[in-house]
Amino acid sequence: MIRMWWRAWAEALSSIRRNALLSGVSVSTVALCLLVLGAFVLAALNLQALAGTVEAQVEVRAFLKDGLSPQRTSQLVTAVQELAGVREVKFVSRGEALRRLGEQLGKDSGVLEAVGDSNPLPDAIEVKVEPRLMDQVTEALSAMSEVDRVLGRRELVGRILAVTQAMKALGLGLAALLAVATLVVIANTIRLTVFARRAEVRIMKLVGATDGFIRGPFVLEGMMLGFVGAVVASAAAWYGYGWLSGLVRSSLPFIPVLPRDQLLPSVALGLVALGTVLGALGSAISLRRFLRV
């Protein structure tokens, strides 16, 4: 048993060396396919995170009734904070609101002076919400006795949500297509390398080798080639991601880039697992038809 294992490894290794061209082609194909897949997954994850930060900006404003005591107001803020879908609550006093308005219109536009002491604006709270739960939050706020009126830019939020969702869906779709393509292309490549050696397989069977005896080294070889290709792809992804995220951080500091050390180990692990499994499976399946002798 141990001898069989040992033989399979030795055979697989020497076969990789003997068939340098086939091995090189397999490794480079696997590496490139997985690198593209990996790059795409990384890009998609980052876009998703970006969409998340956009969604995090969605807010609802509730104007409060006049004459609430500071106590009631702070109770209200606490209550709103507990609502499902609420991320952050901020109290904006009528004075603050007027100052903001003035700023928005230009400090010397005369709004502040014109209004004078008769500030017509109400107190308000700004509530950052989970976009999906916006309606629910709006309703809950409206139902509160302290709240006069709720203002939320529903249409805009709907659009933002739709766009981020569409981007996610598109990313998922492309990723699925890419995954299928990667699978088929790698399987095809391995099938070709096995095909190029079909005569060899045939001879082995005619000399009395069992299917398992032939399959062992072949599958191991496929595994190794897939593994090496995936490791190359992972390394390239690692350095490429580091370089790119450095670039983005320095030139677009406000775009959040997912940190490499958190993201890449799992992506790389996925790629390596995929490469290894595909290499082994591809070999085993392609071999089948040539074993019927």
Place this chain on the structure above:
Amino acid sequence: MIRMWWRAWAEALSSIRRNALLSGVSVSTVALCLLVLGAFVLAALNLQALAGTVEAQVEVRAFLKDGLSPQRTSQLVTAVQELAGVREVKFVSRGEALRRLGEQLGKDSGVLEAVGDSNPLPDAIEVKVEPRLMDQVTEALSAMSEVDRVLGRRELVGRILAVTQAMKALGLGLAALLAVATLVVIANTIRLTVFARRAEVRIMKLVGATDGFIRGPFVLEGMMLGFVGAVVASAAAWYGYGWLSGLVRSSLPFIPVLPRDQLLPSVALGLVALGTVLGALGSAISLRRFLRV
């Protein structure tokens, strides 16, 4: 000469038939690679268009001095329209501005009543600008005697620009990686199919065939396989794009989808050209090393 051409075609066709497995593998690999590339290019073009519509929303607001005659105002609008980088100019009267403000704050917030007849807001013009030329436009507006003050959310615009640029750059980078991968993977596949037939090539040479005589049918065969693969990819892209854009139009009507009939013919043409050229070149180059007998 004509006989040679005819022979090369006949040979290539019968070789495709004889080597069904190799042909199938080549076609499916080419088709999948090009489909992924095509899908990616289509997605990138649409995202770019989407980024464009976002950029088109960028505007600058110029507050006008008090007491301008309607004539001077309309002259001003015309003059601004002529500035480089200006897309659209809209006059917003002080009354209109106040109405909008009231709407924004809630109709019954009392702003309109509080202000009464003493509307503190100035007349203004809203200028939609090319984001890249925003600074230039701002300066030009400031220099105008009719203009009191110019307001532009420079920071926000900078961010939007940065994000859309970053997305374009990312798309370009991924597309480049994908293009390289497609090239290498297709070349690799064709190299393997040629490799599987190296004995055949060797025999032909030993029987007195010139390199050209062998290369002709091989290159034609590569071309045909590449062509067929590309056509399959294009057809899939055509139907897939139709389906997807229909889906988007019906559920996300505000997202602009580039029309298929305008976009796809050129993309498909590109894919078919790429597939055909790659098939031919791949065959020719791979063949070289086996012709040295």
Place this chain on the structure above:
Amino acid sequence: MIEMYGVSKVYPGQVVALDDINLRIRGGEFVFLVGPSGAGKSTFVRLVYGEERPTRGLVLVDGRNVGRLRPREIPYLRRRLGVVFQDFKLLNDRTVFENVAFALRVTGASGREIRRRVPAVLSLVGLEDRARARPLELSGGEQQRVSLARAIVTGPSAVLADEPTGNLDPDTSWDIVNLLLRINRAGTTVVMATHAKAIVDRLRMRVVAIENGRIIRDEPRGSYS
């Protein structure tokens, strides 16, 4: 040991290669299989080691029906037979040593056994100094002898040699035939398909002559024609 009852083999395209063959070869026999080119000799051999299945009839090896063996059992049949293929069937990307060793590895032989037996059998066929060459670096006759070495290295209970001297000069041919005779004397059944009239006529062993897929002659101490 090898028996055929009413065996016919028709290849696709209505090519009748064997037609109603009845034959018994007992363990320890030495049989020449002769006949013109295309008579069906190689087909006969292929039926025995199970590369082809008979269209009709029964092929028995050691009493077991080869045509009905399950795919899993065929490798074990082949290990009990040593086959010298007419076209050698060597693994071109391995050395001569590895080609011969392969037949042993298949059986799970130990490295020690391989290092002992392979050089011994290579020197039997006169190739001890070409062990590290690859098949395509050998002359035709050398390749043929590698195929023979691989066939006998496992000590099979029968050797099926399909024109094992076709690419050999008369002297070397005699060396090879003598080797087969020696193995035969040690108890191994030998079936040798051959065109070597001189050898068949000199040895006077059992001769089975096939023509157009039929046995036209089966003599215990026969000659080529």
Place this chain on the structure above:
Amino acid sequence: MIEMYGVSKVYPGQVVALDDINLRIRGGEFVFLVGPSGAGKSTFVRLVYGEERPTRGLVLVDGRNVGRLRPREIPYLRRRLGVVFQDFKLLNDRTVFENVAFALRVTGASGREIRRRVPAVLSLVGLEDRARARPLELSGGEQQRVSLARAIVTGPSAVLADEPTGNLDPDTSWDIVNLLLRINRAGTTVVMATHAKAIVDRLRMRVVAIENGRIIRDEPRGSYS
């Protein structure tokens, strides 16, 4: 027509296949090349049609130095020679007809010419009814005859036959040798590397005997040994 002056061929790994060969074969001659397995006969043939280049010395065909031919010129050399390869070298994915036709297509022959000459030469080697089979559906001897048919179909000025009867029974061998003799009488040079003692001894043509890469005998009306 074929001349060698001081020709040696050393394969990688210090394998001396030919050692200081000097030989002239005039146009229209018929020469048997004999010698034990591994003597260097096939190497000799390979040097003539330019598959291998000599390590030292001069190989001339029709007065032209084969070792110095530019790659572009080699195909034209090979078209003037018909080669029967020891291992046949048939295109396994084409029919017998197409294999033979290929040698004609290479020269740019017309479809009409191909349809006229291929069946004729196939019937010369006795394979008229196997034209649509593929090489792997043929017996060893049949494959060998396809290789011969391909070698002679173009009417080359010399035929190099490397053991063209190794897989043939004596009767068919004689048919083939008679065919070669007929071609020779029509003016074609024939060089036949062979182990067929009976044939060489009977015909009494020029015999060049090689051993260990050296010419040990060159007799105008020689015998095998």
